[in-house]
Amino acid sequence: MSDTATLSPTSGIGSGKGQANGGRPALPTGETNYHFVTSPEGSVIDVDKFNLWYGSAQALYDISLSFQKGLVTALIGPSGCGKSTLLRSLNRMNDLIDNLSIDGNVTIGGHDIYGPGVDVIALRKRMGMVFQKPNPFAMSIYDNVVYPLRVDGISDRRVLDETCERALRGSALWDEVKDRLKESALGMSGGQQQRLCIARAIASDPEVLLMDEPCSALDPIATAKIEELIDELRGHYTMIIVTHNMQQAGRVSDNTAFMYLGRLIEYGKTETIFTAPQVPQTRDYVTGRFG
């Protein structure tokens, strides 16, 4: 993985402390803590007063937050609080669900993704997504990794080969599979499959990487590898990671958002959230005293 990032992993931290909203227009305060780390390049995705209903059941209430470019943001919160829903709203994965209605805005690079005439496919191409459960396709390892390129109609062997190697190196899988690229991906272990899915997600070099509990099905060693990977990718991609593992959130993320019952309770620098949360619910949750 070439280190061509324009952003050093810690560049935003420190400067961000106490510098609310990174110079952006003021967001609603209330009980929300907005002392998050900002990136010099500003935010990539802005969620503004976003509400979402599954049928008549509201799953997200007035979510407003901005994901900073090149940083890792962790989404934490008890089960069913809407983390996946929020994540899937960012690349419009929820379109697959019938009877879904939304209110509010999500903008990426300033463009409303729910606006009229938005090319959903182009939008999804700007984001890679890793799911809670590894979902490799029933193809060879190679074909899995280059799938996003094939989708784009790229068939130049050289480009595909290069991409495959780069992505697999990026997901720390290259050494394990370089001799069996033509074998079925279904013959890999669960941890390898998950890293393969990460490779697939970064193959088309997206701007944003969305990860929904990527380590929930993995053993500690595979988990450590993926955390290492996230650390390496920091700066190249904007990453949003949903996790139930507090230590993991603490280790890998720059900012953390705590959600509860469909609401964003607190959003701020990870260190702050874990050591000095402003909201009692956050404190209870991160210290494990949650009822």
Add this chain to the structure above:
Amino acid sequence: MTATVEKDTIRSEAKPRSVRKYSADISAMGEPFLWGLGGALAFGIILIVGFLALIFWNGFTTFWPKPIEVVTITDGTRVAGEPFRSEQYRPGPEILSGLTDDQRAEIVADEGFVGRTLYRTGNYDVTGEDFRWVSNFQVTDRAYPKDFFFFERQEWGAFVGTIASIDLNGRKLSLEELTLPGLEAEQEAARDRFDEVHHIERTDIGNVNHEINELRLDLRRAALRHGEGSPEYQELQQSNEARIAELQKDYLALANQARAIKEEDRKYRITLQTVNGEEKEIAISQIVRFYAANDLSFFEKVGVYLSRWGEFVSEEPREANTEGGILPAIFGTVVMTMLMVIIVAPFGVITALYLREYAKQGRLVTIVRISVNNLAGVPSIVYGVFGVGFFAYMLGGSIDALFYPERLPSPTFGTGGILWSALTLALLTVPVVIVATEEALSAVPRSMREGSLACGASKWQTIKWIVLPRAMPGVMTGLILAMARGAGEVAPLMLIGVVKLAPELPIDGFFPYVHLERSFMHLGFHIFDVGFQSRNSEAGKPMVFVTTLLLIGLIVLMNSSAIYVRNRLKKKFAGSQF
């Protein structure tokens, strides 16, 4: 170390374990239900196994050469034939009154029942019957003479009798002089001549006729297009006439050649004699197969058996389908079924794809789905009626008017044919494919679709690369079911293209090689025809079983190849658990 020692001592000192016995109320264990279910299963299996055993037994034994029994009857005449089957019957008073006291006493002792045997006597041309019942009390003597032969003839069916004399181009010989191997060699030579004539008449003269016919049609086409007075027509007429004259010369030459062979063939003759002394002289080439039924070693019997099977699967039928082979029916069944699968697969899959993937799941889709499922319950003959009305008369009629005006009024596509049959059966089986495909599509995990969509794939790309390959084994299951149903279906085909005897196969050497408009023969219809429609239903019965056996074998073969493909597809998706 000490620990192990301790353990060992404990084990050796332990008393032998007593197995605890326990029981529960039968109903608590669900036993009555289990018995019920087991009984139902056993009943079903017995039915299926019995049915298959019947077909297999009859199918496999039909071609085995049976001995010829010569029985002498009380009135002094003799009957020679293969014992075909036996049964008990209760003779009427008019028969009883003609019997002796001894015979009557015997019948009374058997509570009025008498055994009788049906003999396959053959010799229809001499005696006017193929089969004859002989009651046990009529029999005064039974013999198995070694000089009786069973002849299968090109015409008139079987002949059972002895060989009186042989005439080889004027040289009169008895069987002893020629010897049996000598006669066999003569018969083979005669069959070769027969086949040669057949080849000249069917293939060579057929080719000439085909070309002449094409030329005539060309001319009619020109007449319809340009008018009879046009210069194009005149020109074509002249060139065609020249060519036709040439072809007619060819035809004459071929016909002469065939006639010469036939004349030569007529000089090799054999005189056969029935058990009662009537003689019948035929050309040796008329004998398809003959054997001394009571003088066969086991291996010779196997030889006759195999040669009959060989003829059955590779020859055309003769004698109103009751003899000869059924190659055209096998061919027609396979081609029609393949054609049906080729048609039904895309239709079913596209419909299911639309219903499951694209249509908005609402009331309309539900109604469509219910209708599709109910279509499977419509009597198949209704499909036949629809096929004739819509496909043959409407579609076919329009095709004829547009593309084959020169052949009218005789229809080309405007009548039953293999294409319309395949389409009708496709219609009949499409619900099965739709249901199976929908099931398979809905069983594709959502995570797979999401994975693909998250990569920026469009819906169609996702379906093409992820969903469809994954659903393919399910689609194959649907096709297998459709194939089995379609291959065994007869009723609609009787209306739309199946015939008793098709002069030409749907695929042959004449351009365009595949003739979808032709009518064809079908094993299922063949069974119906031979078993229930022929003059001689007794002779047809064994053929019913053999043909059924063959049809089942064919379906099993087609299905198992499809299942093989499906399992290979399935293997691709195996191992996705971890």
